Amino acid sequence: MLYYIGAISLILIGMYAVLTKKNLLKIVVGLSIVDSGVNLLFISVGYVKDATAPIFSMPSLTADKMVDPVPQALVLTAIVIGLATTAVALGLVIRLYDHHKTLNINKIRQLKW
Amino acid sequence: MSWLAVLVLVLVVVQIIAALFSVWQKDLLLAALGTSAISVVLSVLFYLLQAPDVALTEAAIGVALSTIIFVIAIKKTDRYEE
Amino acid sequence: MILYILIVLGLATFFVVHRGLKGPTPSDRIVALDNITTITTAGLVLLGLYFDRYIYIDVALIYGVLSFIGVLTLARYLEGGL
Amino acid sequence: MGVVEIIGWVIIVIGVAFLFLGALGLFRMPDVYSRMQTATKSVTFGTMGTIFGVGLVHPEWFWKTLIIAVFIAISNPISSHALARGSYKMGIRPFTKEENMDDLEPVVDKSEDEEE
Numbered sequence: 012m013l014y015y016i017g018a019i020s021l022i023l024i025g026m027y028a029v030l031t032k033k034n035l036l037k038i039v040v041g042l043s044i045v046d047s048g049v050n051l052l053f054i055s056v057g058y059v060k061d062a063t064a065p066i067f068s069m070p071s072l073t074a075d076k077m078v079d080p081v082p083q084a085l086v087l088t089a090i091v092i093g094l095a096t097t098a099v100a101l102g103l104v105i106r107l108y109d110h111h112k113t114l115n116i117n118k119i120r121q122l123k124w
Numbered sequence: 125m126s127w128l129a130v131l132v133l134v135l136v137v138v139q140i141i142a143a144l145f146s147v148w149q150k151d152l153l154l155a156a157l158g159t160s161a162i163s164v165v166l167s168v169l170f171y172l173l174q175a176p177d178v179a180l181t182e183a184a185i186g187v188a189l190s191t192i193i194f195v196i197a198i199k200k201t202d203r204y205e206e
Numbered sequence: 207m208i209l210y211i212l213i214v215l216g217l218a219t220f221f222v223v224h225r226g227l228k229g230p231t232p233s234d235r236i237v238a239l240d241n242i243t244t245i246t247t248a249g250l251v252l253l254g255l256y257f258d259r260y261i262y263i264d265v266a267l268i269y270g271v272l273s274f275i276g277v278l279t280l281a282r283y284l285e286g287g288l
Numbered sequence: 289m290g291v292v293e294i295i296g297w298v299i300i301v302i303g304v305a306f307l308f309l310g311a312l313g314l315f316r317m318p319d320v321y322s323r324m325q326t327a328t329k330s331v332t333f334g335t336m337g338t339i340f341g342v343g344l345v346h347p348e349w350f351w352k353t354l355i356i357a358v359f360i361a362i363s364n365p366i367s368s369h370a371l372a373r374g375s376y377k378m379g380i381r382p383f384t385k386e387e388n389m390d391d392l393e394p395v396v397d398k399s400e401d402e403e404e
Contacts, residue, residue, distance in 0.1 A: 025143075037147070047186075068260065078175070086175075134216060233374070267359075280371075
C-alpha cells in the first residue's frame with residue numbers, strides 16, 4: 012500500500028512541474044520524475060508478500076515462492092528507454108537555446124526555427 | 125506493523141521531500157542533484173520489492189549517466205531559472 | 207540485531223538529509239549526496255545479510271564502483287572545467 | 289555462533305559507530321572543508337568496517353565483500369578530492385578566526401599564472 016502512495020505522489024509532483032513551470036529544463040526534470048513514478052508503480056503491482064527474487068540460484072527454491080518476473084523485465088527495458096528519451100529532450104532544449112537565447116517558454120513564440 | 129514497513133515509510137517520505145526540493149529549487153544544478161537523490165531512494169525501494177536486477181540498472185543509470193547528461197545540458201545553457 | 211543497526215543508519219541518514227536541505231553552498235549539498243550513496247551501500251549489504259541471498263550483494267558492488275562518477279562530474283562543473 | 293562470527297558482529301558495530309559519528313560531524317562542523325574531511329575519513333572507515341564484518345559473518349561471501357571494500361576505499365577519496373579542489377576554485381575560502389591564515393592562496397595564484 013505504501014508503495015502505491017509513493018508512486019502516485021511522484022507522478023503527481025512530476026505532473027505539477029510539467030504543467031506549471033516556465034523553464035524548459037525544469038519541464039524535462041518533471042518528465043524524469045514521472046518516469047520514475049511509473050516504474051515504481053509497475054514493480055509494486057507484481058509484488059507478492061513473503062516471496063523472494065525470481066532467480067534460481069539455490070536448489071531449494073521453487074516457483075511458487077517468487078514474485079512475478081514479467082513486470083521486472085518490462086521495467087528493466089523502460090528505464091533504459093527513459094534515459095534515451097531524456098537525452099533526446101535535452102538535445103532539443105540545447106538547439107532551442109542556441110536559436111532563441113532563452114529558456115522561458117513564454118518568449119519562444121514563433122513556430123519556425 | 126513490522127520494521128520493514130517503517131523503513132519503507134521513511135524511504136517514501138525522503139523520496140517525496142527530494143522530489144519537492146527538485147521541483148521548487150531555482151538553481152538547476154541542484155535540481156539535477158535532487159533527481160539523483162530520488163534515484164538512490166528508488167533503487168533501495170526496488171531492492172525491498174525483491175527486484176535486484178532492476179535495482180542494479182537503476183543504480184547504474186540514475187546515479188551516473190542521468191547526472192552527466194543533465195550537467196552537460198546545463199553547461200550549454202543557463203544555470204539559474206529566472 | 208540488524209534492526210538496531212538499521213535504526214542507527216536511519217539516524218545518520220536524517221543528519222545527512224538535513225545538511226542537504228539546509229546547506230548554504232552547493233558544495234555542502236554535493237557532499238551530502240556523496241554521503242547518502244556511501245551509507246546506502248552499507249545499508250544494502252546489511253539488507254542482503256537479512257534476506258540471506260548471495261545475489262543481492264551484486265547491487266552493492268555496482269553502487270561501490272559507479273556512485274562516485276556523478277559526484278565527480280558535479281565537482282568538475284563547479285571547477286569550471288568539464 | 290563461532291568465534292569468527294562474533295568477531296564479525298563486533299566489527300560491524302564499530303563500523304556503524306564510526307559512520308554515525310561521521311554523519312554527526314557533517315551536521316555540526318562550521319564550513320565546507322571540515323565537513324568534507326569528517327565525512328570522507330570517518331564515513332569511509334565505517335562503511336569499510338561494516339562491509340568487511342558482513343564478510344566475516346558469512347564466510348562464503350568474504351571475497352566479494354572484500355572487493356566492495358577495496359572499491360569504496362579507492363573511489364570515495366577521489367570524489368572528495370575533486371570536490372575540495374572544485375569548491376576552492378569556485379571561490380569558497382576556509383573558515384578561520386585570524387586574518388591571513390590561507391596558505392594555499394599564493395600557491396594557487398602562481399600556478400594559474402604559469403598555466404596562462
